[in-house]
Amino acid sequence: MTTNNLTKINQLLQSIPSGIVLQSSWLIRQGYSLNLQKYYRSSGWLQSLGHGAMVRSNENPGYDGAVYALQNQSNLSIHPGARTALSLLGRAHYLELSASQTWLFGGVEEKLPTWFRQHTWDTEILYKSTAFLPVSVGLVEFRFPSFTLQVSSPARAIMECLYVAPGEMDLMECYEIMENLNDLRPSLVQKLLEKCTSIKVKRLFLYMADKLNHPWLKFLDLSKVDLGKGKRCLVKGGVYISQYQITVPIALATRE
Incomplete structure (x- = not known):
């Protein structure tokens, strides 16, 4: 050499x-x-x-070191989101969030490179490529031991949870997460709701916040939020919530 x-x-x-x-x-x-x-x-x-x-040599990076490369070397928006971000930010509380799964979200045209997909990580990677929220809204910096990553803020993360529910995440788990989010910033929530393109996510988010009587809800201007038209049946045999035109599980509707 x-x-x-x-x-x-x-x-x-x-x-x-x-x-x-x-x-x-x-x-x-x-x-x-x-x-x-x-x-x-x-x-x-x-x-x-x-x-x-x-x-x-002699290093074995985790998924976070791989995401660092995507964010800082490829300028991608791929980031830890949903319950993974909530867990990182200490907002999981008593919930048993499985460390064996890691949720990553990225822009609609962003894909995980081959080396990322083919490598065996110490966690199952669940990746969602979607444009239901802008890639630039609602991310925060989280410090790992030797570097920082952009991860979803609590407000964005719960919306990502709702985006994959009820198919890939239980709505009751989403509600239990929402119970702990009584201190969200109204200005960020407002921006996310205005930019969000998923009617399902917006209706569920507001329904749960309303049911929990979260104090930040009264500071929102819902006249600027497009909640769409028509009914949304999220589960079969559930309870119809007329205010938000959604059908939710009986367990959620009757939760005190």
Whole structure:
């Protein structure tokens, strides 16, 4: 290895956080050619994670280190959302949120790269590519030990939960999460509701907040929120809530 190549790899390893994935395409843009990357792998500085991705030798990044690469090297909006974000932010409380599953959300045209999909992580990755909320609204920074990620704020996260319910998440679990969200910022909730394109999500969100009598609800201007027209039957054999024109599970409707 030449002195120049040794200097370059040292500069790289000193400049990046520990526990992250290094994408080959990003390394090329930083001046590390494919041949140089191959040289670093054969010399034991880097090791392959999959086609187009590497890690420091002797490191085994988690999903968060992979998402760091997507956010900071590919400029994607893919982020931890739904109950994963709520758990990270300490808003899960007593709920038993399974650590064996991780919810990620991204823009409608954003896909997880092959190396991400084919790698075996220590958690099951559940990915949703959707445009029901703008990618720029309702995200917050969360600090992991050596880097920060953009993750969903509590208000956005509960809407993401409702987006995948009732098919992939139980509505009663969503309600139990909403019980703990009595301190949401009305201005952010207002913006999310105005930008949200899912009628189901907006109706469920407002129904649950109303049922729980959350104090921030009275500060919203619902005249600016499009709640659509017509009935929405979310479950069979449920209870029809005329105010919000939705049919919800009996257990939810009768919950005190």
